[in-house]
Amino acid sequence: MARIGFIGLGIMGGPMAANLVKAGFDVAGYNRSQAKVQRFAEAGGTPATSVADAVRDRDIIITCLPDSPDVEDMALGEDGVFAHAREGALFIDMSTIRPATARKIAEAGRAAGFGVLDAPISGGERGAVEATLSIMVGGEAADVEKARPVFEAMGKTIVHVGPAGAGQTVKAANQLICAVNIQAVAEAIVFLEAHEVDPATAINALSGGLAGSAVLERRSASMVGRDFQPGFRAKLHHKDLGILTSAARDAGVTIPLGAGAAQLMSALVAQGHGGLDNTALLKLVEELSGR
Known part of the structure; x- marks a missing residue:
């Protein structure tokens, strides 16, 4: 070996x-x-x-x-x-x-x-x-x-x-999809709670349809419980989204959702939460919603 x-x-x-x-x-x-x-x-x-x-x-x-x-x-x-x-x-x-x-x-x-x-x-x-x-x-x-x-x-x-570099290009795309998905799940949880719907029950229903995703399946429970112990720190996802936005600019590609997620992750880190898990984007949604 x-x-x-x-x-x-x-x-x-x-x-x-x-x-x-x-x-x-x-x-x-x-x-x-x-x-x-x-x-x-x-x-x-x-x-x-x-x-x-x-x-x-x-x-x-x-x-x-x-x-x-x-x-x-x-x-x-x-x-x-x-x-x-x-x-x-x-x-x-x-x-x-x-x-x-x-x-x-x-x-x-x-x-x-x-x-x-x-x-x-x-x-x-x-x-x-x-x-x-x-x-x-x-x-x-x-x-x-x-x-x-x-x-x-x-x-x-x-x-x-x-070829060389393609792995990193695909990873940048992966980080775009993950960030947007985490943000969407965070918004959905705060939305459900605002309407006094049990988010855990709702997520069980959502997971079986087109809204289902790895983020919803693996990360939503800790998000509902506000457990942001790092599995992947926000500051590292922030770094990765910087790679994404730079590479997109070099290629002349517009990524409005990716750019928005990058700004939100940047704000989370700027608030001193870079050591938390990237699902702490939920904290920003709550703050922006006045909750």
Whole structure:
């Protein structure tokens, strides 16, 4: 089995790396926070003390990091992955970053003798823990097939969506749909409550029709209960929607619903709620409704 180096052991990356260990892979994990490295070691992984330690002699290197500059520095920096990994290794970035950054890293990686895939994920913390993530992959077909057993240890839906950068483009579309859907469910809950209709009962009815969605099924109960413990933090969705609006502008595409959702998420973060789950958009609906 492939020997894996995993960098970024946060809310998503930690359980993803642990699932690779459960699947039988030899995984070295690194994170700037040593507490997270220790938790990974307790899950059976090999703790790494540096980037070099995590990637040296590894067949596949995976990163799951917060933003485009983090990934670019980790891949291309003087002390980064390409500086320490063996030639011929496969680099897979599973962060959510700008498509243009993904293409830049892929070009630099191929020139240096590495395979490169951009493979962002959807499914939240629950999907990471349960290994049911959706993984949208951009890059060369041969590299995708090489990585497929690794992806299958972390997710249920693995789709090769196109060349380098395509994975990140699809992820941006995913974040648009999710944000608009969360906002719609939030508005529906406040609307139902204003009319003194039990939202849980109403959602049970709505889920069986065309209004049904993964957001309605998986997230509405916590929204009704005002439980905004983070599965996917609002500040990260805010970052992702910035990627979306920038990429849409570059392509000359109008996204009025996406832009509106981006503004609402920005307002939520500006109010100091960036650490809450993205379903805390419900708080804004209540505030704007005077409730």
